[in-house]
Amino acid sequence: MYGITARPGLLSVTESIGLPPRPKAVNMTSLVQFSIDDGPHNMDGLRLYAQDGAGQVEAFIGRKVLDVWAESVEHRGGRQSLFRDQYNALGKLNLATLQRIVSAKYQRGAASNRQHPFVEILFSDITESGEDLNLAGLVREPLPPSFHRLA
Numbered sequence: 001m002y003g004i005t006a007r008p009g010l011l012s013v014t015e016s017i018g019l020p021p022r023p024k025a026v027n028m029t030s031l032v033q034f035s036i037d038d039g040p041h042n043m044d045g046l047r048l049y050a051q052d053g054a055g056q057v058e059a060f061i062g063r064k065v066l067d068v069w070a071e072s073v074e075h076r077g078g079r080q081s082l083f084r085d086q087y088n089a090l091g092k093l094n095l096a097t098l099q100r101i102v103s104a105k106y107q108r109g110a111a112s113n114r115q116h117p118f119v120e121i122l123f124s125d126i127t128e129s130g131e132d133l134n135l136a137g138l139v140r141e142p143l144p145p146s147f148h149r150l151a
Contacts, residue, residue: 022145031057034099036091046091047099052106052117059102059119063087068123073133080140090138096129104129 031050041047045062066087082090091098098121106119 010091031099031103034095034102036088038088038092046087046098048091048102050099050102050106055117057102057106057117057119057122059098060104060122061091061098065121065123065126066090069126069133070135070138073135086138086140090133090135093137094134099132101129101131102123 018057031052031149033051035049037047037049043060045060046066048059048061050057050059063082067081067140070082102119104118105121105125115129
């Protein structure tokens with residue numbers, strides 16, 4: 001209906017108030033084919049893989065980050081750490097949530113990911129995302145007495 005055309009010689013709003021130009025958008029390729037690595041590995045946390053075109057992207061969420069995220073939902077106190085089979089199961093249950101968090105950080109590019117295309121998810125990334133962790137089906141076995149602190 002109404003078209004907006006730039007008049008020659010006019011500055012953009014950012015130029016007129018002296019702000020630097022906005023950075024160009026990061027390559028907006030999307031990650032696809034997410035999967036949880038539930039095989040043996042030496043990393044202490046949840047390891048995910050995704051595809052970006054022909055390249056593989058690895059993402060990692062440390063066990064302690066997962067512990068804090070789970071605790072922020074459960075509010076149980078006592079901070080019982082998750083075991084590998086538990087955080088792998090939570091990863092599979094929350095795969096869509098993890099896809100959004102990993103993709104958002106990946107899209108920020110190498111400036112936000114020092115080891116790009118490896119993406120390490122921090123608790124601050126989770127908090128910033130506003131995503132919730134679904135803990136349905138998480139079973140925490142009671143710890144044996146040898147694990148409890150003596151007063």
